[in-house]
Amino acid sequence: MDASGFSQAKQDQTRRLSNSVLRRTLVNVVVFAVVYLALFLGFMNTLGSSLSNLAYNLVGQSYWMHTAIANLFLVCVAVGFIVGIVLVVRSGINRALRYFDLLLDSVTDVLAKSEGPVVLPSELAPTALFLNGIKAEGERSERAAKAAEERKNELVVYLAHDIKTPLTSIIGYLTLLEESPDLPVDVRARYTGITLAKAYRLEELLDEFFEITRYNLQTIPIERSRFDGALFVSQVIEEFYPLAEGRSLSLVFDGPDELPVFADAGRVARVLNNVLKNAVAYADAGTEVRVRTGLVVAPDGFVWWELTVTDRGRELSPEHLERIFEKFFRADAARGSDGGGAGLGLAIAREIARAHGGDIYATSDAGLTSFTVWIPQGPSVGK
Template sequence: LYERVFRSHRDLFLWLLILGVVLCLIHLHLRRVEGYLREVNQALGQLTENTGHQIHLSSELQPLERRLNLLERQMQTQQEGIREQEQKKNDLVMYLAHDLKTPLACSIGYLNLLLDEPDIPSGLREKYLRIALTKSLRLEEMVQEFLEISRYSLTTVVLHRQTVCLNRMLAQLIHELHPVLANRNLDCSLESAKDIRICCDPDKLQRVFDNLLRNAVQYSREGTCIQVQMKTADGQVRISVTSQGEPVDRDRLDHVFDPFYRVNPGGSPQGTGLGLAIARQIAEKHGGRIDADSTDGKTCFTVTLPLKEDRAAG
């Protein structure tokens, strides 16, 4: 029996033995891999549930453990930022909604007085009308702020490019601001060596510079001059808007482009805090950027844009 079965088929039994050992090793390896996959699955579940606990894996999976823990920290930071922005937005909406009542009630009150008292002297009638008009204009501004919040939340910036002259655009914006400048006893100068043309979305770019100029008017010291300068270098144009007033410290300056953040040196909240955030988004869509600096009582916002059309950015 030994001769017929084992000795004559020795090679076959040897191969079967080797095959059995290999299968056992493969089984053990697959069990080990299954254990690793189970650990990774549990770690991913912990990551998606955002438990906040440190992820621990086997020593063989240490590189993956470090990456997952880094990803968890990044997700927590992003979620905290989203919650903070949402809270700022909710607070701002509450502030605007509460303050809508005041100008509305005031306008209605003075208009009712005019209707109920037809024999009011002309001077007093004009005074009441001016007050009602002022409150109505303030109401319009606040409604516009609500619309701005909605646009920022629900839309993305889409560019419609054409070639425009930056000098004329800025000169027109400065001219339109003359009444506001006169009320604050301010002046505004435009310095540029030559006409500069770029391919951009003029409507959206006007919004960027209009926002920067109005911010400069709002925070300038009375009797000073707002300086607008344009320079070209290295295929780019840099437009700086410099105002003189209370300096902005670095902590606040680092957040001026954050949505719903409002620099508020005077103590009274003004605007939605979206102007600079949207301006930065528009500049980046054009392939450029906006930088801010404040030293020696001067605050400068610099817009850098490519002179040539950047189709990838649009």
């Protein structure tokens, strides 16, 4: 529940509780007063005269003494009435205090993670609803944390296995090179190339492993500055040319010659790197990966920096699109040792975009998959 919802629930609960306690107290006071006065009047009508005559005779028919006893009797009746009212009001206060005891017990149950919903009297219904909401949210968060931890442990196992594979190959080829110094030059060169490729793959896996161990989406600092977005995107694309050529892919830049933007260049570079890496890895060989960028003005006049990476390859299902930005999520096809990451790249990309105040979205239709990043700029940028 957000701050406004909590404030509204608090006001509703205070109003209901105060009205309930006040209403019950007033009813009890009225009932006591009516019963007390009815008993007094009934006593006076039935026994009043007899007792008055008896008292008159007991004091020797002294008018002064009889009047003093009558006044004392009336004072005792008034004091009894006042004491009764005080006791009734005190009972109402004690009832209100018992509500606080119930609230404390309920909060204790929530903190102790006891089973079952919080049950409170009808006067505390808003609080019961609020506490049950907190309890449900806590249970959901706990399940999500447990699932993430299980997924994280599972991926550590995958990475440990994947790390062992290239490491075994590296050791094997280096052993051959050491034990066979008379190998032909072309064979030695081929073995060296394979060893280097396996070493690069091992480096990638180690980077992913360390990414998992230090991963914390809540501590991504953003430090904005002004720079040329077009030049920035071109430089990021250039880093992927060797990888794209290896898969016969064409990298296409679609944007203006200059594009003044305001963002954290290092963080956005990581976003674009992660998205481009995903596109290059899963695009069909011989196709193109297009990167489009520009400023988009919303109907309210606010300016957004748009970055869109589009590739043609395997179509992503709606279920896959819903989970693709989750931590540690990887498609089954990405588990092979020759490709696929730890399932952090797109999750980190989303958190960086959101840390800027923007977001990232994915669409896939007929094999054409696009990832679009939106970074807020403000109405004055680019004007």
